[in-house]
Amino acid sequence: RRDDAAQVLRQFRQVLNAVKTHFQQVEKKSGLGGAQVWALSLVQLHPGIGVGELARAMDINPSTASNLVKLLTEKGMVEGRKEGMDRRAVQLHILPGGTNALRRAPGPFSGVLPEALKALDARSLRRLRKDLSQLIVLLNADEEAAHIPLGEM
Numbered sequence: 010r011r012d013d014a015a016q017v018l019r020q021f022r023q024v025l026n027a028v029k030t031h032f033q034q035v036e037k038k039s040g041l042g043g044a045q046v047w048a049l050s051l052v053q054l055h056p057g058i059g060v061g062e063l064a065r066a067m068d069i070n071p072s073t074a075s076n077l078v079k080l081l082t083e084k085g086m087v088e089g090r091k092e093g094m095d096r097r098a099v100q101l102h103i104l105p106g107g108t109n110a111l112r113r114a115p116g117p118f119s120g121v122l123p124e125a126l127k128a129l130d131a132r133s134l135r136r137l138r139k140d141l142s143q144l145i146v147l148l149n150a151d152e153e154a155a156h157i158p159l160g161e162m
Contacts, residue, residue, distance in 0.1 A: 024122070031121040032160050039114035041086075043160020044069075048077045049107050050118035052087050057100040070156045086110060120159055 032043040039046055044067070051066050052058055058066075064074035078101060081087045086107035089099035103111075117124040126134065 028120065028122050028159055031115070034115050035160070039110045041084075041110055041114070043120055044158035045077055045081060045086075045160075046111065046114045047119050047158065047160065048074070049081060049086055049103065049111055052081075052101045053103045053108065053111060056102050057092070059098055059100060063101065067158060068156065069158055070153075073157065073161075081107065122159060 035041070035043050035046050041049070047067060048063060051063055055062070055066075060074050060078055061071055063078070064071040067074065078087065078089070082089065084106065085104055087101050087103055089101055091098070092100050111118070129137070
């Protein structure tokens with residue numbers, strides 16, 4: 010049992026190191042954090058996306074998405090426009106600076122862990138979800154942390 014626990018700990022270290030290394034490369038090459046690059050890529054992919062839609066696409070809190078958009082706007086990467094019937098809602102559009110940053114950023118834009126999880130079969134994902142749920146209970150982990158992008162940690 011002790012050997013199993015040590016092996017799983019080493020596996021967690023490998024996973025976390027892969028995630029950390031990817032985000033370091035993203036920041037080094039693009040000048041932006043991982044969550045900013047992911048948000049920027051979604052704005053590019055879905056011109057006119059709103060902040061709420063962006064939050065849902067990234068599975069983060071709307072306030073976190075709003076802060077990402079604010080940073081990207083201040084850096085001249087995106088702009089918000091009030092278009093269409095509802096003039097209260099802001100639609101986001103990528104600017105040339107954002108396009109250039111994405112060209113420099115290594116993919117995947119959502120991060121290596123989400124892409125790896127998508128590649129797992131449904132049975133493996135269900136088993137992993139169940140096992141991680143038990144671990145989260147033992148850790149008494151903060152539920153709010155589930156909605157913080159890995160690139161922001």
